[in-house]
Amino acid sequence: MLIGLLATPALAETRYVSDQLEIPLRSGTSTQHRIIRMLDSGTPLEVLEVNADAGYSRVRAPSGVEGWVLSRLLMDIPSARDRLARAEKKLAELQAAERERLENLSNLKSEKGSLEGKLSALLEENSRLKQELMEIRRTASSSLAIAEENKELKNRMLQMEREQQRLAQENEALSDRTKRDWFMVGAGVIIVGIILGLILPRIRVKKRSSWDTL
Template identity: 45%
Template sequence: MRQFFIALALLGACASAVHAADYQYVSDKLIITLRNGQGNTYQILKTLPTGTRLDVLESNDEGYSRVRTSDGTVGWVRSQYLMDEPTAAMQLDEATRKLNNLQDETEKLRSALSEVQAERAQLATRRDELQAKLEDAETRLDHLSEVAARPIVLDKENRELQQKNVALEKELQILNQENQALKDRAKREWFIAGAGVLLGGLLLGLLIPRIRWRKQSSW
């Protein structure tokens, strides 16, 4: 019996669970009795199986504790059968339950991670598509900018050509005027020359007969 309680003490020292200051638990005894007084002669109110949680109202030096069950029944039990922590079996069940919850949570996290990874892959694909569209749009924009700049350049060149054309027309008019002036001058010069030649011919025609007459007279 002493070894049994030593084993219980070791189990209680190794177990890790939340300590409830206002509650204690029936120890790893199979069944204990809840009586309406402090002693085996008092009436049994209930039998309490291992792991029953009790609200401890008071304890005394005679080794008894006044407790209240979850259904409100108040009675006395031996203090030696009470412990501050749940039994090893209860702790194991609690640990198993937590482990199952953790496993469920882990599965949920893995599922969520898979969904996030799939969504990330989709976003990466979408990003690549948008990047390709952006590059294509930039190429088109550059082309449109070149096309849009051509009319401006052409208009500038056209204006320059028009200005050059006007200047050439002015030069052509000046050249035509100078050419006409040269033609008029040439005509005048030819007219003067012809008149001179004609006048000279007339003078010669008048002088030659006189010269011949003088010579004949001198003979």
């Protein structure tokens, strides 16, 4: 009863087993009490009450088992071994993240170099296409000029053919008129000849008759 009265309830808080490899969890507040189990270093324990006179604390392990351990073997922070392990794990994670970052940076640099190469190739291709476009435009301009000149020449040839046809028609009409004029002249000559052929004999007859009367 005295031990029970001296044991003072404590607010539930977490303590850690010290850096010793193992400590006993007992059923009471003395070394005479039975050991319930051994607790590994760094095991988090929930402190239920503290017996300052006996130097023991009643705790609850993560598995739910309750018992008493020496208060001086408990620490407010995790053990150095656990903290070192956590620090090493954190360091390993940081190193892995750094390696991943460096690898990503290397990949980005490689990708950047590839993109710069592609950009250079695209710029060269763009320059070549511009030159080809200028050449095509010059060729197209020359072709258009030639086509326009050919069109003009065709128009002139068409006009000349029309003029030639007109001159041929006029020449044919003139030839027909000339033939008609010559025909008329010939006809007139024939008619004049006929008239002369009719008149001249009479004139001769009259002259003879007049000579005969003399």
